[in-house]
Amino acid sequence: MANNLAELNLPFADADYVALAHFRRSLRLFLSFSEDAARTSGLTPKQHQAILAIRGLSDETGLSVGDLARHLTIQPHSAVELLNRLEDSGLINRAIGAADRRCVMVTLTARAERLLQKLSHMHVVELRRQAPELVGALRQLLEKGEPR
Amino acid sequence: MANNLAELNLPFADADYVALAHFRRSLRLFLSFSEDAARTSGLTPKQHQAILAIRGLSDETGLSVGDLARHLTIQPHSAVELLNRLEDSGLINRAIGAADRRCVMVTLTARAERLLQKLSHMHVVELRRQAPELVGALRQLLEKGEPR
DNA sequence: GATATTATATCGCAGTACGATATAATATGA
């Protein structure tokens, strides 16, 4: 009854682990670049991702804490803690929701907007550079054992 | 003299932030899957990445602490701490290097090998599912403002 | 054989995210 997935394609060969490690390294190199870029701007990596999400997903009233949590795939109370640190650093503002007063709507400060603009440009430039390697590593990994 | 990159393509339009946020969400969804899979196997996400690297990069003597750190793009002393927790959990063994006794060579225990095999299979299956979305989001982001 | 370099390790710290729990606002049902 239990579908033992482990026996369909296994065991992995050495080359499969190499391909998987290589793909994860490509991902890691992009994420490392991103983390360094954020830190150089005085942000932690997660603060950068939160600011990007707020900028990309807000409507005119801002973004709710819960919507941010869902976008970042973290628990609501983890988003609260991230926002506490962002507020302490003067990067976001909170406001009680006009329609539903349970909701807290978050908006970016001008300083956050400036930092995000610079970081976003750097990321697009770097992604243009790294994308071929990343997509290549992914193809390499998936082309073996393609389902018929 | 300083090449002011910030003024070549800026300011970003709303749509550019949306595209960047969408690409990061695709990445995040894969990483979330990976983190959950690791935790369900009783590993932390970084422990899983370390084990994959050891499996993928070792020669017959194992992998040195420094090589692991370089692969994961973390500092050597951060790799040491990660390996301490892995050793405490019975997932790796350390041995003094035969050629250079400064080096500590790391190998996987049988239990780590079993966990990695299961996780690796799950990851290939999931990547096959998520790859189109991920590559699509990346193309969407990069196709605007392509350098002539 | 003194000194520099390389490799690993330890300590204190901050950020992250979790589980458990709490509080406030809104929705639902008798």
Add this chain to the structure above:
DNA sequence: TCATATTATATCGTACTGCGATATAATATC
């Protein structure tokens, strides 16, 4: 209407991560 359930945000304690600063041991260099 009013008790109860649900939703949204927040707080507390804990573990993992990775950094800077620093230490120790082994090897290389002069």
